[in-house]
Amino acid sequence: DTAVSQTPKYLVTQMGNDKSIKCEQNLGHDTMYWYKQDSKKFLKIMFSYNNKELIINETVPNRFSPKSPDKAHLNLHINSLELGDSAVYFCASSPADWRAKNIQYFGAGTRLSVL
C-alpha cells in the first residue's frame, strides 16, 4: 500500500548506458515530480508534470527525458549515463486540492551509481 513507489531502489551501471527509473503513486494526485539529491545531500527539482503535461523543466541535460503515460506514473529515462549522474533520484507527488496543494509526498528514492 506504498503511496509513492519507485523502482528500482538501487541501480548500478556503466558509463554510456541508458537506464530508466519508474515511479507510481496511488494517492490520486495530479502533479508528479523528479528531484535529484547529490552526494552532498543537496536536493533540486528536475521536472514536474501535471495531469501528464510537463510544467517544470529545470536546467537539466536533454539526456534526461521524463515520460508520464498517465497521471499516476512518471518515469525518468536517462541516455548516455555519465559519472556525474550518480545521485539519489526522488519521485514525489502532490494533490490538486487547494488545502493540501504544495505538500509533496516523496518516494523512497533510487540510488544510481554510474561506474
Add this chain to the structure above:
Amino acid sequence: AQKVTQAQTEISVVEKEDVTLDCVYETRDTTYYLFWYKQPPSGELVFLIRRNSFDEQNEISGRYSWNFQKSTSSFNFTITASQVVDSAVYFCALSDTDKLIFGTGTRLQVFP
C-alpha cells in the same frame, strides 16, 4: 530569486536535550509556503509540516514545534527532549507554486 539557508550543517546533542534547527528564507512573493522534511538514515523524505505565509501562528506537534517569523524571514524547528530516533537530516524548503526550493539540510545526531 528564492533561497533557503540552513546555516547549521551538523548538530550533535545528547538524548533529552532540546535542539533548534534554524531556517532563513528569501523570496519576493507575498504568498508562499514553508516546509520541513526529515530524511532518516534509511533515506526516505518524510513530510513534517507546511506553513503558509499568512499564518504566523506557531505550531506544536508532540515534541516538535515550529516558530515562523516573517519579520526575520525565519522558520525554525525545535525538538524538545530529543531522542536517538530523531537522528536524521532535516530539510527546510520554500515553495511559491509547484516546486520546492530546499535548503542544504542540517544533520542532527542524537547520542544516547
